[in-house]
């Protein structure tokens with residue numbers, strides 16, 4: 179099997195890279211290279227540049243502004259963004275909600291929400307997980323009781339990324355507590371975050387950042403026309419949403435960018451009297467990671483090739499393999515960066531010295547290394563934990 183890119187695909191990659199070079203703020207790019215995330219406004223500005231170019235919502239149908247790219251073109255686009263590095267497309271708007279509304283939404287929902295989602299005029303967040311419902315999502319309890327033209331929503335969501343900066347939340351709620359099967363009593367609602375009765379409480383994560391939240395609903399009135407698809411059929415919508423986006427799931431572009439950063443840094447750090455980059459142990463680790471990236475790249479191309487021959491619309495169970503290995507590589511490369519910094523990578527060190535007014539004893543990049551390393555521990559949890567992905571593989575592939 180020939181897994182090389184065609185001449186047209188290479189030309190496409192060059193076009194995407196040229197656009198990024200021309201349009202991405204170099205200062206943001208450098209901050210992202212050393213591990214910072216973009217701010218909300220930077221993400222919005224970038225998304226709007228892509229939207230103007232017609233590249234903001236690749237997986238959407240063409241009539242709603244989607245691009246008619248092949249799966250390989252989408253992969254090339256995602257990897258160019260990740261390895262630049264540039265801000266990712268805002269996932270809740272673009273990869274989750276957009277395709278759902280395009281597929282299940284009413285004409286009014288499509289006309290109002292889709293253009294606003296593409297341009298990030300509304301920032302969406304995802305209200306699925308609850309304290310007792312993560313991997314076992316169908317156990318969710320947040321209740322929505324119908325009263326005339328409204329649902330009255332009561333309950334709690336947790337781990338809601340960016341809820342504190344969101345305008346809207348798409349949430350799974352229980353509309354029939356007596357349904358025969360727990361999947362059958364769930365509906366999918368679009369809720370304005372400004373509605374009275376919503377409280378957002380921060381959860382500060384291990385890297386010290388505020389990305390996660392708890393969201394409480396206390397008699398929140400939601401118009402019935404903000405329900406997507408039929409009442410009690412929200413599980414169909416959720417399955418579509420979760421299975422929809424598979425392109426770029428391995429985030430190999432990001433792992434490659436991490437590896438490059440580690441090697442760059444190792445040129446500046448000395449170990450045993452020589453640059454760390456010349457150390458045999460270090461070179462061995464880099465080589466191992468490079469081989470793993472290459473192997474996953476080939477697997478990814480095979481999954482894409484197989485998907486183009488499938489017509490049942492179901493996600494390929496092998497995409498679980500991409501998620502497992504992809505997140506393991508993200509963690510391995512961020513660990514290599516931390517090890518390259520050694521004791522200098524302690525996050526407090528450089529900043530404490532600055533606070534004392536002394537010259538920093540570590541280069542500036544060293545102070546930024548720990549946060550992404552710590553936060554990437556979560557990569558094997560969100561988006562379906564790696565244990566759950568292994569279960570999917572066992573069931574579908576090994577048939578255990």
Ligand SMILES: Cc1cc2nc3c(=O)[nH]c(=O)nc-3n(C[C@H](O)[C@H](O)[C@H](O)COP(=O)(O)OP(=O)(O)OC[C@H]3O[C@@H](n4cnc5c(N)ncnc54)[C@H](O)[C@@H]3O)c2cc1C
Nearest residue numbers: 304305306307311312313337338339556559560561563565
């Ligand atoms: C950084 C981050 C961002 C997130 N953002 C969002 C968000 O924006 N919106 C949202 O709705 N949710 C979000 N989540 C929640 C995420 O989807 C859940 O954390 C995830 O689904 C796991 O659920 P849980 O935390 O309840 O763990 P549990 O499901 O309780 O799992 C605990 C442990 O048990 C294991 N386990 C559970 N069931 C099985 C099984 N059947 N077989 C083998 N092992 C099993 C799990 O793998 C895990 O190791 C986020 C999570 C994180 C960490």
